[in-house]
Amino acid sequence: MKFLPTIGIECHVQLATKTKLFSEVDNDARGKEPNACVSPVCFALPGMLPRLNGEAVRLAILAGRAMNCEINPVSRFDRKHYFYPDSPKGYQITQFYQPIIGEGYVLLSNGTRIRVEHAHLEGDAGKLTHFNDYSLVDLNRVDTPLLEIVSQPDIHSARDAHDYAKELWRLMTFAGVSLGDLYNGNMRFDVNISLAPEGSSELGTRAEIKNLNSFRSVFRAVEYEIKRQTKILEAGEKVVQETRGWSDAEGKTLAQRSKEEAKDYRYMPEPDLPPLRLSAEFIAEESAKLPLMPADYREKFKDVISNDILEVLLDYKELMEKLDEIDNKYIKPISNLFSSVLLAEEKSAEYLSSLPSAKDLMKLAEMNASKELSSTATKEVFLRLFDPQMKGRGTEQIAKELGLIQENDLGALEAIVDVVLKKPETQKAQADFKAGEEKVIGFLVGQVMKESKGKANPSAVQEILRKKLV
Amino acid sequence: MDIKREDILHLADLSNFSLSEAEVETLSKDLSEIVKYISQLDELDVEGVEPTYQVFEMENVWREDIVLEQDASREELLSLSREVVDNQIKVPRVL
Numbered sequence: 001m002k003f004l005p006t007i008g009i010e011c012h013v014q015l016a017t018k019t020k021l022f023s024e025v026d027n028d029a030r031g032k033e034p035n036a037c038v039s040p041v042c043f044a045l046p047g048m049l050p051r052l053n054g055e056a057v058r059l060a061i062l063a064g065r066a067m068n069c070e071i072n073p074v075s076r077f078d079r080k081h082y083f084y085p086d087s088p089k090g091y092q093i094t095q096f097y098q099p100i101i102g103e104g105y106v107l108l109s110n111g112t113r114i115r116v117e118h119a120h121l122e123g124d125a126g127k128l129t130h131f132n133d134y135s136l137v138d139l140n141r142v143d144t145p146l147l148e149i150v151s152q153p154d155i156h157s158a159r160d161a162h163d164y165a166k167e168l169w170r171l172m173t174f175a176g177v178s179l180g181d182l183y184n185g186n187m188r189f190d191v192n193i194s195l196a197p198e199g200s201s202e203l204g205t206r207a208e209i210k211n212l213n214s215f216r217s218v219f220r221a222v223e224y225e226i227k228r229q230t231k232i233l234e235a236g237e238k239v240v241q242e243t244r245g246w247s248d249a250e251g252k253t254l255a256q257r258s259k260e261e262a263k264d265y266r267y268m269p270e271p272d273l274p275p276l277r278l279s280a281e282f283i284a285e286e287s288a289k290l291p292l293m294p295a296d297y298r299e300k301f302k303d304v305i306s307n308d309i310l311e312v313l314l315d316y317k318e319l320m321e322k323l324d325e326i327d328n329k330y331i332k333p334i335s336n337l338f339s340s341v342l343l344a345e346e347k348s349a350e351y352l353s354s355l356p357s358a359k360d361l362m363k364l365a366e367m368n369a370s371k372e373l374s375s376t377a378t379k380e381v382f383l384r385l386f387d388p389q390m391k392g393r394g395t396e397q398i399a400k401e402l403g404l405i406q407e408n409d410l411g412a413l414e415a416i417v418d419v420v421l422k423k424p425e426t427q428k429a430q431a432d433f434k435a436g437e438e439k440v441i442g443f444l445v446g447q448v449m450k451e452s453k454g455k456a457n458p459s460a461v462q463e464i465l466r467k468k469l470v
Numbered sequence: 471m472d473i474k475r476e477d478i479l480h481l482a483d484l485s486n487f488s489l490s491e492a493e494v495e496t497l498s499k500d501l502s503e504i505v506k507y508i509s510q511l512d513e514l515d516v517e518g519v520e521p522t523y524q525v526f527e528m529e530n531v532w533r534e535d536i537v538l539e540q541d542a543s544r545e546e547l548l549s550l551s552r553e554v555v556d557n558q559i560k561v562p563r564v565l
Contacts, residue, residue, distance in 0.1 A: 018537055036557075039541075
């Protein structure tokens, strides 16, 4: 029997606000000591009231529009109760009943449409570090604004699960909603997956894999779960509904200790935060701030950049913004330079943090098109455009300093060819060529290149040689 | 509605309370009374009435995204914990 996987993904996105969701304390704890970014609200001191960050509301609207979602005019907050040392409040402030973001969809590059059920705002929890007989609590992450995005179970393969996660990351970073630093947990994925016999109208029992923090682990965890559940079903056994963790080192999902009884979060309206009622004007005004999204770039560049290359380049928002400034005729050669020269290098991230100006890039493409720069020289100058020592000098100056500008002046080239043809060491080759030995032309071109100190345009040289050696 | 012994134990568990036998007994009785009292509201016909989530009729109360000095420093906040190790709060091991 063949089993079809059905997958839904919940994604937690940390929003790039300056302050936390419920108090005016620094939200950027990178490189800071534990408990450096805390307030009485984070510590849940008695009587402390949450103070909503308006920027989180604005970013949620942008995120919603990036996912083609309805923005709900009315939304509000609830308390979700549970006891754990990572949450001093004893509850999480979230939006359970009336989330800010309604239905929408994410379009994958292969055309698959994954529907978004809703997305809501909530506060993150703190971080626990476990030791032998105690645990340590760092509350820096408490109340970092999160947007939890809940997909419909529209995903049916590990590849699509991976692509959906990655596309969400692109949408959130392009929209400027999140820093998108996966290594530091800016986006975390929970994957629900079940298997059912092909053609069955009922879904199977699902397992939830919690806290995946890379696209690759989403892919591998889904792949592993499909195999694990298939094996269970084929043996005629039943999949247990449970929460599982992913071990990257072992490459497998592992059952986590699950609570015996169903969770009871005792949701109740958050009495300290009045509801949000967003006017159509406000929503329109904020939505208008959405910059170009991956789908816009795909539409814009579909006839100029090949699909494969475009999908690679779309991982780099700044690069796409730069390409958008480039004249249409130069987009193809410039995007090729980025994909073949830069992204092949280990240094790409470092390089991409400071891109050359559109003017320098276009000048480079122009010099290549007019054969002033050979393709090798073009690549060399391209890399120098990122060099902090050289980048201020401009394309032409750099090419000159490196002595890379090709001699295209036919008169000048002819003079060089004549010098070479008079040299005693080329006489035999000339005779051989005239006698029909075609391949010695390479030797002669090489001699001319040497004479020109590498600046001659080899194809022009060959053309001149052929005319002279009849 | 009768609040059973198991309900009290469940609620105590959710709230991280440990209760003595006597307390379980008293609480079941008290809570049953409270729920009974509140249940009078069930007699009202609320068909078509919007639920009330808060009574101040405020909306869109939010602030600008600017870092401000807080009323208590990290040191003051941490000093409220029983034990601090490397600027972190030490708690019994949880998993």
